[in-house]
Structures are given as structure tokens and as C-alpha cells.
Amino acid sequence: MALPTVLMPGPMNRSVPAGLDGRFEVIRLWETDDPDAVLAERAKDIVAVANAGTPIDGAFLDRLPALQLIANFGVGYDKIDANAAADRGVVVTNTPGVLDDEVADTALGLLLMTVRQLPQAERFLRAGHWQERSYPLTPTTLRGRTMGVVGLGRIGEAIAHRAEAFGISVAYHNRHRKDVAYRYYPTLLELATAVDILTIVVPGGDETKHLVNAEVLAALGPDGILINVARGSVVDEAALVDALRNKTILGAGLDVFEHEPEVHPGLLEVDNAVLLPHVGSASVPTRDAMGGLVVANLVSWFDHGVPVTPVPESADLVRRGDG
Template sequence: MPEKVLIYSRFPKAMMLRIGERYDLMDAAGKPPNEMFTPDQLAGVRAMITAGGTPLGAGMMDMLPALQAIVCYGTGYDGVDLAAAASRKIVVGNSPAANAASVADIAMTLMLAVTRRLLPADDYVRSGNWSAAKPSPLMRPQPGNPGRRIGVYGMGEIGRRIAARAAAFEMDVAYTSRSKHDVPYRYVPSLEALVEWCSVLMIAVRAGADTHHVIDAAMMKKLGPDGYLVNISRGSVIDQAALVAALADKTIAGAGLDVYEKEPHAPDALTAFPNVVLTPHVGGHTIDSHIAMQDCVMANLDAFFAGKPLPHPVT
């Protein structure tokens, strides 16, 4: 008889099909599990699958007295209270690097779109302004990529792939992270120094208390009127209100965002700027990335139910 696994976050059914062939999935559809299942049904749950950004604290863990494993679908795990899990001897796993290539791709796509003003250019053609020879200040020549200074904040698997792609575009790449890595890029010891140096800041750092709103008004002032922000990490890293103000007063040149402080993001002041390119948190949303993430989820669950250490643990 297949083992029962609770689906804690809201996932499209297609993402769970392969996993559902191996396990008896109890899908809470993003609602509190105690609203969807009886205490008796939850009493025997030993493992759950969650999205890393979904808040999962001690109170919820205590609703599942038999819980011993939390498996994150994706690389992130910032929503999980790791201290609460450790104190309850609950192991936590994730899908490291499974979507790194596709997230790095979207980072470069956002950077190219915002620095080359692709959205205004697309509108220029569709509106008929090009064929009518109407002048547009947004169509003025912009700096090209060779020699552009790219600062990568966070040199994990995603950061490394962003750096490699930027280098292939003949850009000058530097990075900062908690420690220096064996990579062929310039290491800058502080975020402040990196922001002052670069013309595009690529945010690829993990979310946490130490990175919450670390990109604030002061940082954006350091980035300057020719600088761009690209965020494919977590929305919490940027002070979004400060970003709107910086765009409004032209403190920075523009931004490319795949993540937001609150998701899904509704139209607002941020979405009105023509120098901002927005995508709906689709960095890792490719077929190959989902297959890789599902492989990691199943490998973690298989090992847990077999009484073995998780192959992809969060440490």
C-alpha cells in the first residue's frame, strides 16, 4: 500500500501527477490541512510536500504529530521554520540546482529586456508608431552588453549560471556572497561595494532575516541613475516601496522582476512603469526543471520511507 504524503502548498495538479503514481497524496489545495482533513486522517501523516516560500511554522507541525519529513518542491526553503523542524526531529529536504539553469535564463532574459527596452520597442511596432515614423524617446540608443558591469549577489548554483551567461555576453562580472568561491569572477567583499561598482545588480541570494529588504533606498541610490535591478530570488530581498520611489524619481534606470513581496502581484504603481519588465514567478517554470524537481522530491521521499538519509537535505 503506498505511503501517504500531505501536499501542503497549492500546486497545479500536473506537477503532482508523477509523484501521485508512487504515493497516496492528500492534497490540501493550499488550505490549512485541518480544514480539509480530520485529525484522524492527519495523525498518520509522516511526510509532506511544500513550496519553499509557503510559511510553515511550529503550529502547523504540531498539527501533524507523526510528521518526520518536510520535502520542498524547488530549491527554496525560506518559509520553513528550520529551528522548529530540528527541535521536533523533522528532516527537511529540497531540490538543489534542479531549476538553476532555467532561473538563470529568465534572469538574463529580464536583463536584456529591460536594458534594451524590448517592451517599449514591441509596443512601438504594434502601435503603428514605427510605420508612422513617430519619434519616441524610449527608442534612443542604449549602452550595449560588451563591458557592461554585472554584479551577482549570491554565488550559489543559480548565481554561477547567471555569471557564466553574462560572461558569454562579454560582460564584466563580479560577485559578492557570504564567502569567496573558486570561480573565475571578481570577488567583492561587501554588497555596498558591489552595488556601487555594477550597472546591473542580479539578485540570486537566498531569502532570510539577513537579506530582508537589504536592497533599500540607500542601496538603490548607490546603484545610480544608469543602474538596473534584476530579481529572480525572493521579493522580500527588495524594499518594494523604496523601489517604486526610486523608479518614480529616476534614482535607478529600471528593473526586471520575477518575484515580489506579495504574490500573485496585482497591477499597481510598479506595473505602470515602462522601464520595468515583469514576469509571474516563472523562473523555474520549464518542463525540464519540473521533471528535475520532481525527481528530487521523489528521491527524498523514497529515502525517507526506506529509513535512509535524504539525498537532498537542507542543512
């Protein structure tokens, strides 16, 4: 019996092709001389896509009439039009859970680096200045601070637990109140006014684009720290640059950017921003686990007709069993 055909538009973590080998026929589209011709020729055979960052919209979906499942590598899937997929009976999955701790660790690392100016201190040492004078005292500390978590999902809760271990009080803003001990604020502006650390963990997409704007940054205030380990599009980067330059807020720690890998030049110019190249989940064990979940979703779907981790937009398809 022929193996199910999976389209892989671009390179993926080693664990994905290794896990698919022998169970699926894999079309490595980026290795072909004429991707459009390959898609046209094999369109009726392709029943799944293993995807890592390639935009997938309705037009792309319409080219694959036999498609049943898109297995996304990552928790965020804003580059996939999941509603368009659901309209066409295509299930979308992602990789939640396996990267929570790694991303939460990165968020706390960014916070420590930003508050205590650790990157600046290291640059000071490497430049040889310690031979001449001591590094200046940092103007602030973690002590007595309150963190506001925007998006108290799995990763948000993991960040909150770590913050508590550092003696930081926690509050949050969600679309809906959760059964947790943390104080809830019904609007982002109210949360920003009440805290001095604002940590962003919401998905990207049109609904959250520029959710953190100039008004929110002003509410965070001159002792405020912004941490973003979610999606760069959630923050208005031009407003953030102005806030950092004008000391509207104290600093920012960013692992994601609005047009990555391009970084707003203003962010590169200011010294009160710590910038990382989207490495939140970028450890070998975590990326292998993410790849393993991509494979598990594909195997479970074609063996049992049920994916392991469907996204919310696919819930009705999974319940009906007619993906």
C-alpha cells in the same frame, strides 16, 4: 504492509502525484471538505508532507506528531520554518540543481529586455507607431558593463557564466568568499558602487528582507540595472519605485515581487521596469524535473533513511540519521 502517508496541502506539478502513486498514500488536503477535521483525524498517520508554497510553521508542525520529512517543491523554502522543523526532528528538502539553467536564462532575458527596452519596442510596434516613425535609439547597451551577483550559488554561477559570454565582467558578494576568478566585495554596498548591473539570487526570509534598499540603489547609480530572480522580499519595493521614478537607477527587470501575486502599483506605472509573473523556472521540462526530485527525496528517505537534497538546517539530522 500499509503505505507511508504523505500530506499534500495544495495542488502540485503533475509529476509529483504521478511519482507518488502506488508508493505512498497521498492525502490531497485541498480536495477535502473539512481540511482541519482531516488533519485531526489522520495526524498520527502523516509521516511526510509534499509541499508547494503552503506556509508551514511550528504550530502546523505540532499538529503532525509523526512527521519525518517535508519535501519542498522549489529551491527557495522561506515559507517553511526549517529551524522549527529541525527542532522537532523533521527533515526539510528542496529541489536545487534542476532549475539552475532555466532561472539563469530568465535572468539574462530580463537583462536584455531591460537594457535594450525590448518590451517597450514591441508595444510600440503593436500600437502601429512604426508606420509613423522609427523607435527611438535606446540610451544604453550591454557593452562595457559589469554585473554584480548577490549570492554566488549554483544559480548565481550559471548567471555569471552567461554574463561572461555576453562580454560582461562579473563581481560578487556572498557571506563568504569563494574560490572563483570573479572579484569579491565583502559588503553589498561596495558591490553596488562598483557595478552597473546588480543581480539578486539570494534566498528570501528575515535575514535578507529589504537587503536591497534605497542606499544600495543610490550606490548602483543612474546607469544601473537591477535584476531580481530570487525573492521579492529581498528588495524594498517602495524604495525601488522611488528609484525608478526619480531615475536614481536606469531600470529594473523583476520576476519576483514582495507580495506576489500582488504587484506594487508603482511598478506598474513606470516604463523603465520589465515585470514577469514569477516564471523563472516555469517550463514543463524543468517543473517536471523539480517534481521528480520531490518524489526522489520522499522515496530515498523511506527506502534508505537518507534524503537526496536536504536543506542546510536539516544537515545535523541527516548526519545523525535521526530525522
